[in-house]
Amino acid sequence: MRRSKAISVLSVLALTTLGSAVTAPAAHAGGYGCAGNLVWSAEVTDMNGGEAGWLYDYWDGTDNCSVFVKTEYAGTKTWTNLSIINSAGVSGGHDYGSFSTYAGPVRVNGVGVCVHEFVAENDLNGNQFVNWLSGDHGC
Template sequence: MRVAFKRAGLIMAMAASAFVAVPATAQAAATAASPAAVCGADGYSYSVVASAPVKFSSGTVAGTVYLMYSSGNGKNCVVTVKTSYTGSATFTTAQLMIQNGNSYVDQGNYTSYAGPVRGSAAGKCVKYWGTINTGPDGQAGINATGGRMSWGNCG
């Protein structure tokens, strides 16, 4: 009876550790690609003010580029979230351009998103743009693009 009890305890411990590890990893991956979580890593809350599909010339969507705003710090934030090629490091960009001001870009070989890029645009208009390439260098693959290249969200 002593042996059976020890075995049962061991099985319970192994089952509990396996149960905890899987959901924590899946939840972290899902949270990491949330635009609000990505932009909010600076401790402020952001809301989506505009978004656009990032798509290939064929019309196939590879992700979404989000323009967000935080009233807490007065900043805009842009993040490009991949829905295709996730898990593969492909050249991905997020860009925020401020009228008569700075331009902010994050680019690199990312598995789920590019960004955040943040900037203050009080009293100015902004443009936002994102790309997702099918390859790791931004040259050999095919680009999916999206965003707004005209001034908007002025304020």
């Protein structure tokens, strides 16, 4: 009985460790060029419903700063676009180009407003496979 419990505990630990290795890291804000604390994150899905990456939003008391970390095609340069806008209609700009790991940071003033982000990404053949818009958050 003790042996089966020990094996079960080891199995759970192994699966927990493996699961955390597969998930995109929510690095400290400074690792992506943002300041502040992580306040919101969301899985970004591709047009087939698969995981394309993760969007992380950081808050420094004035600005929301967002990055898109790729999981699909991670390590491979693909055309990627990240944009952020607040509910007052102010655009924080765009970061687009051929990226292998992440797009961003992009920033916009978030005091008293909501923000949302747009992510687009092409596959290796140049076909768009991500066209994702977050809902409003940080309100």
